[in-house]
Amino acid sequence: MNNSDINSVAQNNQRNYAKRLADYWFxxxxxxxxxxxxxxxxxxxxxxxxxxxxHAARDRAMLLTTVxxxxxxxxxAALRIKDVLAADGTIKEQLTLGVEQTKGNEARVLxxxxxxxDELRKYLIARFGINDxxxxxxxxxxxALFYTQKEHGRGFTGNTAAQHFHTIYKEAGISGxxxxxxxxxxxxxxxxxxxxxxxxxxxxGHKNLGTTQKYIDCNEAIMRAAVELI
Numbered sequence: 001m002n003n004s005d006i007n008s009v010a011q012n013n014q015r016n017y018a019k020r021l022a023d024y025w026f027x028x029x030x031x032x033x034x035x036x037x038x039x040x041x042x043x044x045x046x047x048x049x050x051x052x053x054x055h056a057a058r059d060r061a062m063l064l065t066t067v068x069x070x071x072x073x074x075x076x077a078a079l080r081i082k083d084v085l086a087a088d089g090t091i092k093e094q095l096t097l098g099v100e101q102t103k104g105n106e107a108r109v110l111x112x113x114x115x116x117x118d119e120l121r122k123y124l125i126a127r128f129g130i131n132d133x134x135x136x137x138x139x140x141x142x143x144a145l146f147y148t149q150k151e152h153g154r155g156f157t158g159n160t161a162a163q164h165f166h167t168i169y170k171e172a173g174i175s176g177x178x179x180x181x182x183x184x185x186x187x188x189x190x191x192x193x194x195x196x197x198x199x200x201x202x203x204x205g206h207k208n209l210g211t212t213q214k215y216i217d218c219n220e221a222i223m224r225a226a227v228e229l230i
Contacts, residue, residue, distance in 0.1 A: 036176035049172035061123035066182025074158030089134030
C-alpha cells in the first residue's frame with residue numbers, strides 16, 4: 001500500500017468517524033437537544049425579567065401565546081391583529097391560522113384559553129392606550145399583532161422572534177430554554193393534567209401522534225399521576 005492509499009484510507013476513516021459521531025449526537029440522542037420545558041418557577045422568573053425590559057407588554061403576551069396556546073414561535077410572529085380581535089372588540093376564543101402562517105403550509109385551528117385572552121386584551125390596551133378595543137376594529141387590523149420597533153406593521157419574522165427569545169431566556173438565566181420551550185411546556189402541562197394524546201395532537205397541529213409524544217417531557221409529575229391510576 002503506497003502513501004496515497006494510506007492517506008485515502010485515513011480520510012475515509014475520519015469521514016466515517018465524523019458521520020457516526022453526528023448520528024450519535026443528532027440522531028439517537030436527538031432528545032438531548034430539545035428545548036427545556038419550563039417549570040412554574042422558570043416561567044415566573046422569565047416573566048419577572050421581561051417586566052424590566054422595554055416592550056414588556058408585548059414580550060409577555062408573545063411568550064404566553066407560546067405557553068398557553070402552544071404556538072410555534074413563527075406562528076406567533078405571523079399573527080395579525082385581525083386574527084385575534086373580533087368585530088365587537090373582544091378577543092376570539094379560537095382562530096384559524098392560514099397556510100402562510102403555519103409550518104407545512106396547512107391551516108389549523110388555534111384555541112385561546114380565557115387566561116391568554118385576558119393577557120392579549122391587556123397587551124392591546126397597553127399598545128393602543130385605550131380601554132375599549134372596539135375602536136381598534138376601525139383601524140388597519142392587518143398589521144402585526146406583535147410589532148417590532150422598526151416594523152410596527154409587518155412585525156417579527158420567525159427567525160428574528162426566535163433570536164429575540166433566545167436572548168430573553170439567556171439573560172433571564174433560564175439555561176437550555178429556546179423559543180420552542182413555550183410550545184413544549186404547553187404540551188407537557190396538558191399531558192400532566194391527563195389530556196389524551198390525540199387531543200394534544202390536534203391542539204399542537206401535528207399530523208403524527210409520534211411527533212406529539214416526543215414533545216412530552218416525562219417528569220415526576222406525570223409518573224406520580226400514572227401510578228395513582230392503579
